[in-house]
Amino acid sequence: xxxxxxxxxxxxxxxxxxxxxxxxxxxxxxxxxxxxxxxxxxxxxxxxxxxxxxxxxxxxxxxxxxxxxxxxxxxxxxxxxxxxxxxxxxxxxxxxxxxxxxxxxxxxxxxxxxxxxxxxxxxxxxxxxxxxxxxxxxxxxxxxxxxxxxxxxxxxxxxxxxxxxxxxxxxxxxxxxxxxxxxxxxxxxxxxxxxxxxxxxxxxxxxxxxxxxxxxxxxxxxxxxxxxxxxxxxxxxxxxxxxxxxxxxxxxxxxxxxxxxxxxxxxxxxxxxxxxxxxxxxxxxxxxxxxxxxxxxxxxxxxxxxxxx
Ligand code: GLY
Numbered sequence: 685x686x687x688x689x690x691x692x693x694x695x696x697x698x699x700x701x702x703x704x705x706x707x708x709x710x711x712x713x714x715x716x717x718x719x720x721x722x723x724x725x726x727x728x729x730x731x732x733x734x735x736x737x738x739x740x741x742x743x744x745x746x747x748x749x750x751x752x753x754x755x756x757x758x759x760x761x762x763x764x765x766x767x768x769x770x771x772x773x774x775x776x777x778x779x780x781x782x783x784x785x786x787x788x789x790x791x792x793x794x795x796x797x798x799x800x801x802x803x804x805x806x807x808x809x810x811x812x813x814x815x816x817x818x819x820x821x822x823x824x825x826x827x828x829x830x831x832x833x834x835x836x837x838x839x840x841x842x843x844x845x846x847x848x849x850x851x852x853x854x855x856x857x858x859x860x861x862x863x864x865x866x867x868x869x870x871x872x873x874x875x876x877x878x879x880x881x882x883x884x885x886x887x888x889x890x891x892x893x894x895x896x897x898x899x900x901x902x903x904x905x906x907x908x909x910x911x912x913x914x915x916x917x918x919x920x921x922x923x924x925x926x927x928x929x930x931x932x933x934x935x936x937x938x939x940x941x942x943x944x945x946x947x948x949x950x951x952x953x954x955x956x957x958x959x960x961x962x963x964x965x966x967x968x969x970x971x972x973x974x975x976x977x978x979x980x981x982x983x984x985x986x987x988x989x990x991x992x993x
């Protein structure tokens with residue numbers, strides 16, 4: 685029997701001192717919730733969904749009810765989930781009112797033949813299955829959006845490459861975080877899940893890496909699991925989660941995470957974080973952003989958490 689392990693992250697970027705305690709407490713709670721399920725003999729899919737759902741309900745994170753706003757002040761949230769045993773997975777995108785996008789992704793994976801659903805029709809499916817809908821537009825995010833729009837008015841005229849330049853130059857106030865979780869259960873089955881409000885001031889209709897298998901997340905029982913955070917365009921262009929999983933065929937989780945981030949930094953610059961979990965239940969964390977907030981929980985090492993800088 686494998687020793688169950690979970691690792692979760694609350695996003696790469698700039699974690700200001702004022703938010704670090706809340707971020708750490710949030711990832712610890714999420715890891716604890718997922719791990720409890722693993723200890724009760726539940727599957728890794730159950731554990732990663734529960735851990736991500738916990739972070740979606742915590743407004744300190746840019747996901748679910750903490751989602752950042754796009755250029756026109758709307759939430760368009762994305763999420764993904766993948767089962768390493770069946771190598772089935774699904775993503776959902778452009779959600780405005782679904783309280784827990786990760787649960788809708790699980791529904792798409794488990795109940796449909798599709799891999800990616802977006803917008804109103806995706807939300808209607810969730811509604812048909814009784815998934816709760818809420819107003820995801822938090823007053824704090826509206827305030828941040830207004831500030832970001834003011835900066836935009838002072839000299840930035842949007843298209844995607846300039847959006848990214850702005851994101852890089854203005855750090856946390858603009859950079860999109862993501863939450864994610866990876867787990868291996870007592871049967872040795874892997875799972876990955878993630879969720880995000882995306883990048884602040886993104887163009888309406890923009891979809892990031894989080895719902896895209898291979899980019900935002902990947903899980904394969906033969907190798908391990910990985911999930912990405914940071915600028916989704918980079919994660920998609922370099923298919924970073926699949927790439928990190930492929931690297932674990934010969935490397936440890938930490939070596940694979942570090943190598944992936946190093947390679948992508950050379951090709952695309954900064955803006956990426958990655959978390960990995962290998963067949964020996966070892967985890968890896970690497971990023972080229974200022975911080976990455978994460979927590980892991982195993983029977984042997986207990987709860988470990990860090991705002992990695
Ligand atoms: N990684 C989150 C996003 O770019 O949407």
